[in-house]
Amino acid sequence: MTRALHAFPGGLPLDHYMEWTCGEESLLQPLPERIVLPLQQHIGLPATPIVSVRDKVLKGQRIGAASGYVSVSIHASTSGTVTDIGDHPVPHPAGITARCIVIEPDGEDRWCEIKAVDEYMSVDPRRLQEVIRDCGITGLGGAGFPAHVKINEGVENAVDTLIINGVECEPFITCDDRLIQEKAAYVVAGTRMIGHAVQAKHRVIAVESDMPAAYAALARLVGDDIELVQVPARYPAGGEKQLIQVITGKEVPSGGLAIHIGILVQNVATAAAVYRAVTRGEPVISRYVTVAGTVPRPRNLQVLLGTPVADCLRTCGHEPDPRQRIILGGPMMGQHLRSTNVPITKTSNCILVQSEPEPAPELACIRCGNCATVCPVQLLPQQLYLDARAGNYEAARQHHLFDCIECGCCSYVCPSRIPLVQYYRHAKSHIAAEERRRDGADHARSRFQARNDRLRANTEEKPDADAINTAAANSEYVQAAVERSRTRRQARDATPPEAPEPHD
Amino acid sequence: MTALLLIGALLACALAPQFLGPPPISNRSTVRQARLVSRIDSLLPQTQCRQCGYAGCRPYAEAIARGQADMDICPPGGPDTVRQLEQLLGRSPTHSAPIPTSTTDTALAHIDEALCIGCVKCVRACPVDAILGAAGQMHSVIPAACTGCGLCLEPCPVDCITLVCGTGRPQWQWPRPDPATALTA
Numbered sequence: 048m049t050r051a052l053h054a055f056p057g058g059l060p061l062d063h064y065m066e067w068t069c070g071e072e073s074l075l076q077p078l079p080e081r082i083v084l085p086l087q088q089h090i091g092l093p094a095t096p097i098v099s100v101r102d103k104v105l106k107g108q109r110i111g112a113a114s115g116y117v118s119v120s121i122h123a124s125t126s127g128t129v130t131d132i133g134d135h136p137v138p139h140p141a142g143i144t145a146r147c148i149v150i151e152p153d154g155e156d157r158w159c160e161i162k163a164v165d166e167y168m169s170v171d172p173r174r175l176q177e178v179i180r181d182c183g184i185t186g187l188g189g190a191g192f193p194a195h196v197k198i199n200e201g202v203e204n205a206v207d208t209l210i211i212n213g214v215e216c217e218p219f220i221t222c223d224d225r226l227i228q229e230k231a232a233y234v235v236a237g238t239r240m241i242g243h244a245v246q247a248k249h250r251v252i253a254v255e256s257d258m259p260a261a262y263a264a265l266a267r268l269v270g271d272d273i274e275l276v277q278v279p280a281r282y283p284a285g286g287e288k289q290l291i292q293v294i295t296g297k298e299v300p301s302g303g304l305a306i307h308i309g310i311l312v313q314n315v316a317t318a319a320a321v322y323r324a325v326t327r328g329e330p331v332i333s334r335y336v337t338v339a340g341t342v343p344r345p346r347n348l349q350v351l352l353g354t355p356v357a358d359c360l361r362t363c364g365h366e367p368d369p370r371q372r373i374i375l376g377g378p379m380m381g382q383h384l385r386s387t388n389v390p391i392t393k394t395s396n397c398i399l400v401q402s403e404p405e406p407a408p409e410l411a412c413i414r415c416g417n418c419a420t421v422c423p424v425q426l427l428p429q430q431l432y433l434d435a436r437a438g439n440y441e442a443a444r445q446h447h448l449f450d451c452i453e454c455g456c457c458s459y460v461c462p463s464r465i466p467l468v469q470y471y472r473h474a475k476s477h478i479a480a481e482e483r484r485r486d487g488a489d490h491a492r493s494r495f496q497a498r499n500d501r502l503r504a505n506t507e508e509k510p511d512a513d514a515i516n517t518a519a520a521n522s523e524y525v526q527a528a529v530e531r532s533r534t535r536r537q538a539r540d541a542t543p544p545e546a547p548e549p550h551d
Numbered sequence: 552m553t554a555l556l557l558i559g560a561l562l563a564c565a566l567a568p569q570f571l572g573p574p575p576i577s578n579r580s581t582v583r584q585a586r587l588v589s590r591i592d593s594l595l596p597q598t599q600c601r602q603c604g605y606a607g608c609r610p611y612a613e614a615i616a617r618g619q620a621d622m623d624i625c626p627p628g629g630p631d632t633v634r635q636l637e638q639l640l641g642r643s644p645t646h647s648a649p650i651p652t653s654t655t656d657t658a659l660a661h662i663d664e665a666l667c668i669g670c671v672k673c674v675r676a677c678p679v680d681a682i683l684g685a686a687g688q689m690h691s692v693i694p695a696a697c698t699g700c701g702l703c704l705e706p707c708p709v710d711c712i713t714l715v716c717g718t719g720r721p722q723w724q725w726p727r728p729d730p731a732t733a734l735t736a
Contacts, residue, residue, distance in 0.1 A: 409728070470727040477724060492597045496609070
């Protein structure tokens with residue numbers, strides 16, 4: 048059965064440069080000297096460490112527990128010793144540090160005992176979700192949303208179509224292509240498992256039309272229960288909302304989720320990870336990473352999570368050069384890395400080396416309207432830009448700023464080289480921060496009011512309560528403690544301040 | 552019988568207001584004033600730190616609404632709050648004091664549990680009930696409720712409370728692109 052495909056508005060036909068890396072077998076990235084695992088590699092709350100420094104850990108051992116519903120566990124990617132739990136640089140546009148667990152590998156790469164869920168067709172979908180969360184599976188396509196949350200929503204709402212997304216629409220990236228070619232059986236079996244968990248009526252695996260090898264690999268394995276679809280190569284066809292539009296013709300409502308229209312989308316790598324988790328109990332400890340751009344030997348690597356980006360570049364023969372810039376992710380949506388000494392995380396799909404472009408100053412907007420033509424969400428990019436630039440964040444929000452998927456099409460076509468997406472990101476984070484601040488203020492206001500009401504009620508009921516409290520506060524016990532504290536303070540002030548006091 | 556009941560009910564309805572206390576004052580200007588106080592209060596940072604000299608953000612808002620307080624004496628609010636108040640009230644501050652710069656709003660109080668003697672003085676000083684503890688028991692700060700106002704520092708007889716800056720790690724924000732040096736996104 049063939050499915051009639053639809054089109055999404057806007058978008059760009061981009062050169063994909065896939066032939067660089069999609070034909071070659073992926074390499075196993077050797078064990079690094081040090082593994083740095085950020086506690087937050089996903090959207091939601093960071094994991095809570097459940098090991099301590101100097102603990103011996105085994106490969107696949109859970110070292111961070113999910114700390115809430117929207118959170119997943121993290122696991123040791125090799126056996127070794129925990130040497131530090133603290134702040135280390137993580138992949139971030141501003142190069143900030145975050146809490147990480149550092150493991151020094153012992154070189155043995157010894158697995159801990161892992162347990163499989165025997166027969167997935169007979170287990171409860173809830174049990175499957177637990178397995179998925181405990182194996183640390185997040186959306187491995189790039190956003191990193193915990194997979195069990197999406198699947199849980201799928202169990203609670205009726206899922207009409209399950210779409211497994213193998214559409215890698217950004218140029219250079221071929222890690223999903225390679226994964227499908229090498230592990231097609233995992234992808235197909237994982238699709239059946241997720242499909243079973245959410246009881247999806249239709250199951251679709253989507254690949255791009257310029258991935259013939261991956262298509263052939265999947266075509267050999269899919270049965271009648273799974274539709275295999277080739278979608279036209281047009282950026283950003285791999286975006287969740289765009290892919291839904293291409294395959295079903297339905298549009299996700301503004302501010303809504305795919306599940307609201309009965310659709311669940313997961314990445315192919317996520318499906319493969321689900322297969323491993325269910326049949327072997329294997330957590331997510333490695334992923335496929337494409338190394339491309341101006342490196343001598345562009346290649347796909349199978350990298351243990353926590354391996355430094357610099358190690359992956361070295362495997363591909365790259366020499367550090369200050370004139371080049373390193374991008375984590377694709378050229379359209381990736382982020383510029385300030386340092387290559389950051390770990391590969393669950394969401395790192397590509398390392399791209401680009402020669403530093405000429406600094407191109409931003410020119411004035413000439414209102415050509417190209418950005419509006421290519422916008423796949425049919426927003427008004429230049430209006431959003433003007434609002435964000437002028438600080439009219441509320442106006443930007445009313446122009447549906449939060450529906451922007453930050454695909455970068457508008458910046459790409461802008462003849463004035465305006466970094467439009469940066470303006471949108473700035474506006475989005477500014478609005479979010481303002482909302483957080485307002486929530487905090489509302490909370491404080493209500494507590495202040497509640498306290499005042501209580502105090503007033505107390506004084507009306509017991510007018511002499513204050514006197515009793517004051518008497519208690521000046522009791523001998525307190526006086527003695529105050530005296531002790533005063534002598535301690537005097538002793539402290541008398542000694543020369545060599546070591547800084549920890550609480551000053 | 553029914554008629555009697557009906558008359559009773561009618562009488563009760565007619566007399567009810569006299570027994571239920573005086574009706575609320577619904578003077579138009581009072582209502583307008585109360586609304587103005589709420590709007591000013593919504594612009595204030597709600598740290599309840601009393602650095603303005605009033606007993607909290609709401610009392611300060613009331614003073615501004617009465618025209619008795621200046622608008623630029625709120626250090627946690629900083630210049631942003633002054634600007635918003637100017638917009639709301641349509642008047643500019645008299646600049647009796649220099650416009651304050653906003654302080655780090657991520658500070659939280661921290662109690663050194665080894666030193667705390669459980670005297671309850673800080674619990675009573677906290678304007679938002681963010682300190683938990685009973686007499687003779689160790690006290691603890693509820694981080695989610697603490698506004699970092701610092702009012703608990705002074706009453707502590709054993710100096711076991713400190714304000715720890717940056718405890719609630721500031722959320723990183725995407726910077727606004729600088730048009731002069733902007734590269735492609």
